[in-house]
Amino acid sequence: MTRFRPAGLLAATVLTVAALAAGCSAPAGEPGPTSLPGPSQPSARPSPSPSSPPPSGSPSGVPSPSDGAVSPAPGATPSTRPTPEPTPGEPDLSLVAGWSLEQKVGQVVMVGLPVKGPFQPTFDMLESRQIGGVFLHGRTHAGRQPVKNLVDAAVAASTSPVPLFVATDQEGGEVQVLRGQGFSDMPSALDQAELSAPDLRVRSLTWGQELAAAGVNLNLAPVMDLVPQQSAASNAPIGVFGRNYGYTPESVIAHGNAFAEGQRDAGVQTSIKHFPGLGRVTGNTDTTAGVTDTVTGPDDPSVAVFDAGIKDGSGLVMMSSAIYARIDPDAPAVFSPTVVGLVREHGFDGVIITDDLSAAVQVESVPPGERAVRAVAAGVDVVLASARPSVAPAMVDALVQAAKDDPAFAARIDAAAARVVAAKAGL
Numbered sequence: 446m447t448r449f450r451p452a453g454l455l456a457a458t459v460l461t462v463a464a465l466a467a468g469c470s471a472p473a474g475e476p477g478p479t480s481l482p483g484p485s486q487p488s489a490r491p492s493p494s495p496s497s498p499p500p501s502g503s504p505s506g507v508p509s510p511s512d513g514a515v516s517p518a519p520g521a522t523p524s525t526r527p528t529p530e531p532t533p534g535e536p537d538l539s540l541v542a543g544w545s546l547e548q549k550v551g552q553v554v555m556v557g558l559p560v561k562g563p564f565q566p567t568f569d570m571l572e573s574r575q576i577g578g579v580f581l582h583g584r585t586h587a588g589r590q591p592v593k594n595l596v597d598a599a600v601a602a603s604t605s606p607v608p609l610f611v612a613t614d615q616e617g618g619e620v621q622v623l624r625g626q627g628f629s630d631m632p633s634a635l636d637q638a639e640l641s642a643p644d645l646r647v648r649s650l651t652w653g654q655e656l657a658a659a660g661v662n663l664n665l666a667p668v669m670d671l672v673p674q675q676s677a678a679s680n681a682p683i684g685v686f687g688r689n690y691g692y693t694p695e696s697v698i699a700h701g702n703a704f705a706e707g708q709r710d711a712g713v714q715t716s717i718k719h720f721p722g723l724g725r726v727t728g729n730t731d732t733t734a735g736v737t738d739t740v741t742g743p744d745d746p747s748v749a750v751f752d753a754g755i756k757d758g759s760g761l762v763m764m765s766s767a768i769y770a771r772i773d774p775d776a777p778a779v780f781s782p783t784v785v786g787l788v789r790e791h792g793f794d795g796v797i798i799t800d801d802l803s804a805a806v807q808v809e810s811v812p813p814g815e816r817a818v819r820a821v822a823a824g825v826d827v828v829l830a831s832a833r834p835s836v837a838p839a840m841v842d843a844l845v846q847a848a849k850d851d852p853a854f855a856a857r858i859d860a861a862a863a864r865v866v867a868a869k870a871g872l
Contacts, residue, residue, distance in 0.1 A: 534794045536863035546855070548606055549862035550844045551575035553821060555610060557803070557831035560585045560622060562595040567834050571602040571609075574841050577865060578610030580831040581622055581661065589627025589659045596660030608872040610714075610865075612663035615656055619686050628655050634668055634704075635687035638696050642703040649707025656713050662872050665716045665763060665798075667704040669754050671697055671747040672724035682723045682730070689724065697750050702757040709758065714868065716761035716798055717754040720788055721778065722747035723765050730766040730777075730800070730807035731832075742771040743787055752791045760868050761796045762788050764825060766807045776823075777807060780816075785824035796826045796868045802840075804832035814843025822847075822854060826861040 541549055555578035558567045570576050579599050585592065596611050603609050613622045618633025629652055631637075637645055656664060667690065670683045674692035677684030690700035705715040721741055728736035741747055755762065764779040778784040779799045788797055802808055802816045811819070817828045817840035828844075830837040848855040 534789075534792070536794075536860045537867060538859055538863050540863045540866040541859060544606065544862070546845060546848055546858070548575050549858050550841055550848070551605060552577035552607070552862040552865040553827055553844060553858060554578070554817070554837060554841055555580050555612065555798070555827050555829045555831070556837045557582045557834035558595070558599060559583050560592065560595070560613075562591075563598060564834070568599065568602045570834075570837055570841075571599060572604050574838065575604045575606070576609075576837070576841075577605045577607070578612060578663075578827065580665075580829060581611070581613040582831045584622060584624070586625040588625030589623075589655070592623055592659040592661075600660070607866050607869050608662075610663045610869065610872075611661050612665055612716075613656070613661050614666060615652065615661075615664050616666045616668060616688060617652075618688065620688060623656070623659065623661075627658065633687035634690045634700070637704065638689075638691040638700045640700070642699045645700055645703040646707040646710070649704045650710045651707075653708040653711025653713040656708075657711050661713065663714045663716065663761070664708050665718065665761075666708070667701045667715065667717060667754075668719070669697055669701045669717045669750050670719060670722045670724040671750050676725070679727050680724060681727055682719075684724070694746050694750050698753040701750075701754060705754065705757060705759055712871075714760045716763045716796075717751060717759045718763035719765040719800060720748075720751050720762050721745070721765065721769060721772065721784065722751070723767060726767050728767075731805050734806050734810070735768075736766070736807055737768040737770055739770045741769055748787070748791075751788075755788075755791050755793045759795070761798050761827075762793055763798050763800055764788075764820075766800050766802075766805055779808075779825060780819040780823050782823045789824070794864075796864050797824065798827040799825055799829050801829050801831045803830035803834065803836045813839045816840070818843050818847045818854075821857055821861060824857075826864045 551574055554576055556567050556570055556576050558564055558579040558581055560581045560583040567579065581592070599611070600609055614620050615623060615631070616634060617631030617637060621631050624630065631652055640648070668683060668688045670689060671694060672680050672684040672689040672692060677692070683689050690697045701717065705717065708715050724747055725738050725740050726736050730736045751762065764785060766777045766779050768774065768777050769784060772787065773781040773783040779802070785797060799820050802820065803813065808816055813836040820828050821844060828840055830840055844858065848858045
């Protein structure tokens, strides 16, 4: 196995970072991409049981002898059956035709890469597990070139059949992973909402160009959670840190979409988050178990905000890990076919990604491998293991084994990998 050696390329620069928090990428005392740190609290409820089994179906690939094929008559010229077009809204399984199961599972997992880098276990997974995406987590003020060196090293280590997703959290305010020369100091989303939408789009284009120049092609942003103004001070995940684009659906839609459009104008894909909304909870899913929203239903204005982001063209949607009592009271959204299915009901045919499942207290009572399997069975396409990448191998192994044991789950892996590959077109 090729080992990454930080001589030359990375030895000249060392990225300075704060300590990592339990969230996807944030250091202690700073917000993560989904929620913000606070005092850890014991769980008030046991871990929910799985909502429902994986959808029925069978793996794609080889047609059966009874699929309607007719042998040509003697002397006739055999005709070539045209490849059927994928059904609108369904993934194009031809994108992963001929791939091994391990290659497909690799696309379904995104692994954390500490931005201080290098981190040998992640490089090993990129090579041996054919992982399809990395998430730069932590904090750095070292500037663009050290980040670009780290990204280049990750790309060089990769054995993925298609380009890597290189993701980070560059929202602005207290959630900005990359700083220093080559990166603007971005205002918080609440301050961004003071700009006109056209002005914000122009500024976001610049911020996106800075990411692209460092090799980042996916920003897990913008936050499109709708936070009531009267309870913002007690909304630990979003409102306390001004991660929301104002307090009305109109402001969140106009400014969240403007930010996303500017990023995509720069060639950086976006993920709106955290469906179906974290604006009404008080707990932090990174540090607290049993975080539950008792208000939001499937037709809530906070869900309609995400519908607008979907229609605007975001390629990814990130799931919340909270429980939504009025949608599915029995499981966190990320494990719930009902809540994940609601994203598809809004016409979204892109990639659905989890928030960090490697270290979040909300799901810690579930073994890491089972977390990945439950999320994919619910309809998620990418499992994010960012804050504690050491658990990613267990997730990969569990996904592979589940697909070997269950044809229906294997079909889910096929669909998820195909969606990821489609989303990477043009990278």
